[in-house]
Amino acid sequence: MFSTVLKHGLETAHGIDVTHCPSLTALKRAVESGGDYSLAVLDLNLPDAPNCEALDYVIAHGIAAIVFTGSFNNQTREDILSRKVVDCVIKSQPDSIGHVISVVDRALTNVRTNVLLVDSDDASRGDLLALLEQQQFNVVQACAGAEALQALDSSDAIDVVITDVALSDMSAYTLLAEIRQRHGEDAVSVIALAAGDDRQHAARFLQCGGTEFIQKPFLVEEFNSRVFLVANIQKRIQALHSIAARDYLTDIYNRRYFFQSGPRLVEQCLRRGETTSIAILDIDHFKRLNDTYGHEVGDLVLKAVAKRLKVTVGEEHLLARLGGEEFGVLFNGLDAAAAHEYCETLRLDLARTKITADDEELSVTVSIGLATIESLESFENYLNAADQFLYMAKYDGRNRIVSELTLLKSMAS
Numbered sequence: 001m002f003s004t005v006l007k008h009g010l011e012t013a014h015g016i017d018v019t020h021c022p023s024l025t026a027l028k029r030a031v032e033s034g035g036d037y038s039l040a041v042l043d044l045n046l047p048d049a050p051n052c053e054a055l056d057y058v059i060a061h062g063i064a065a066i067v068f069t070g071s072f073n074n075q076t077r078e079d080i081l082s083r084k085v086v087d088c089v090i091k092s093q094p095d096s097i098g099h100v101i102s103v104v105d106r107a108l109t110n111v112r113t114n115v116l117l118v119d120s121d122d123a124s125r126g127d128l129l130a131l132l133e134q135q136q137f138n139v140v141q142a143c144a145g146a147e148a149l150q151a152l153d154s155s156d157a158i159d160v161v162i163t164d165v166a167l168s169d170m171s172a173y174t175l176l177a178e179i180r181q182r183h184g185e186d187a188v189s190v191i192a193l194a195a196g197d198d199r200q201h202a203a204r205f206l207q208c209g210g211t212e213f214i215q216k217p218f219l220v221e222e223f224n225s226r227v228f229l230v231a232n233i234q235k236r237i238q239a240l241h242s243i244a245a246r247d248y249l250t251d252i253y254n255r256r257y258f259f260q261s262g263p264r265l266v267e268q269c270l271r272r273g274e275t276t277s278i279a280i281l282d283i284d285h286f287k288r289l290n291d292t293y294g295h296e297v298g299d300l301v302l303k304a305v306a307k308r309l310k311v312t313v314g315e316e317h318l319l320a321r322l323g324g325e326e327f328g329v330l331f332n333g334l335d336a337a338a339a340h341e342y343c344e345t346l347r348l349d350l351a352r353t354k355i356t357a358d359d360e361e362l363s364v365t366v367s368i369g370l371a372t373i374e375s376l377e378s379f380e381n382y383l384n385a386a387d388q389f390l391y392m393a394k395y396d397g398r399n400r401i402v403s404e405l406t407l408l409k410s411m412a413s
Contacts, residue, residue, distance in 0.1 A: 002068070002091060006041065009101050014108060024049035027057060037063050039107055041100060044069040044080075059083065064107060064136050068100050084134045087224075106228050110136040113231040116161045117141050118148040118175070120168035128162065128193075135224055137231075145170035149178055153268045158188055159234050160211075162227070165194040165201055173208055180209050183264065186241075189234045191227065193218075247321040249299060250306035255328075258320035262330050263379045265318055269333050270376055277339035279329045279370045280386045281309075281346070284398040286325035289362075297357040301364055304355045312349055328383070336372045336405050343368050343401050351399070367393040370403035 007018045019035065021027040024046050031037065040058040044067060045051075058065050067080050070091040080088050087103045089096055115137045119125035125141060132139050140158070142148040145167045152158055161179065165172045172192045179188055190209075194201045195216040202213040212230050214223060245257035253261075262278075269276040283289075283305060290298040302325065309327060313319045318330040329346075331339050347366055355362045369390025373382050393402040 002097070006068070006097055006100060009097055010041075010104060013101050014104065016108075023047050024054050024057065027054055031057075031061055031063075038111065039064045039066065039086075039104065041066045041068050041104065043067075055080075055083070055085070059085075064111075066100065066103050066107065068096070084130075086135060106232075107136050109232050109235060110228065111138070113159045113235065114138045114140065114157050115227075115231075116148055116151055116158045118143075118145065118161065118163035118167065120144055120164065120166075124164065131220065131223060132162075132227070135228070137227075144168050145175040145178075148175060149182070152179065152183060152188065153271065156187075159238070160227070160231055161188055161190045163190065163192055165192050165205070172205065172210075176205070176208055176210055182267065184260075185209065186237055189230045191230055247306075250303055250321050252306050252310055252327075253318065253320035255320060255322045258318065258322065258328050258330070259379060261318060262382075265330055265332060266373055266379065266382070267376065269373070272333070274333040275335045276333050276373045277331045277336060277370060278373060278382045278386050279331070279339065279343050279368055280322065280383070280390045281327045281329065281343075281366045281368050282390055282394070283325040284365045284367055284394075289364075293357060293362075297362075300357050301355055301362065304353065305350060305364060305366075308350055308353050309346065312346055328386075336370075336403060339370055339372070340401060340403055340405050343370055343403075347399070347401060365399035367398045368401040369393055370401055372404060 003020050003022070007020055010016060010018050019030050019037070021030055025048055027042075040063045042054050042058065042065060044055060046054050055065055055067065065085040067085050067088040068091065069088070086107050089099050089103060093099065115132055117125060117128055117132065117139050119128060120143050122143075125143065129139055129141065140151055142151055145163075146169055148161065148163070152161075161175075163172045163175055167175065176190050176192075179190060189211040191212040191214065192201070192205045192210055193214045193216055199215075202215065205213050212226055214226055245253055245260075247254040266276065283301065286298065286301070289301060302321075306321060306327070309319055309329075313329060317332050317334075318328075320328050322328045329343075331342065334342060347368060351363065351365050353364070355364065367390060369386045369388065369392070371382055371385035371389060389402040393400050396402065
């Protein structure tokens, strides 16, 4: 009864595939047949495995385990939790199936969450790392604030920062201020931990824009619950941002997101001592295409160009539709020569792309204005420079790139 109801509940709630194994033999057969399982919900006592053999098996195969059992007392709970399972749920407790489903939800959220753990004390950091990994978080470690900031600057995949209040090179308050300045108010959630009885730390950290504060020593269940709550809210915020950041027609980033994220990307590049570049791409003769074939075909062309750009540019650089038939690309650390070569690849690739509309194959070309970014200015200045080069590309005959490099070469010749 439990297995049938739980399987249905998990598949309905999370849209995941669930394999039911009524015995250790069935479990081994499922795993050894090549099944890729990331999470197991299991009883301690199975017909052919009455002494936790199934738990031993899934742990040995690197599968995260949630124990769902009727054989339970406080000592059993301590023994099981010491074996690094995600959680234990007693079958006889009220709404036990609902509890298991919520624990699975927690594990699925955690496995998609990247945590940056910052602690200058090796022993403390090791203990926290064990707790976080037991809860299926992906953890990056840093032993100082400067190292943490470098990790954040080099990756936009960090969701949550967990830091001790007292670091070797700065306080958690200084780290928090730097994170908020560099990455915005809600791009990353920040949790602080502190030992001692001074409750002012919590009030001050939260007033400074921190997300959560946990006093040491803490109960493991309290730590797990607080961190999961923060991670869950952060994922929801990211989902809302993702919706707001997308262009409705092409499903790439929109102008608003380009202007929000662009300045931070520029600052990160310049902080690393790198020059970078910004390009504006404009589809040639797009008005004529709209007038000849209609706006429906025009929309097809926009979607096809955006799709091709998305494949070519990927996630390494920032791509957005700026409006109408214009697209922007902010390069992550490419100098003038490298960016020009990259844009030439984009231009040729788009010229080769055939778009089918009304049983007719259409070809499109783009003009590109490319500007180099060498110092910190307003983001509009970078875009205006690229726009001026784009105007020159249009004036010179379209289907070409104009940048400082092309102007220098034309002057030299």
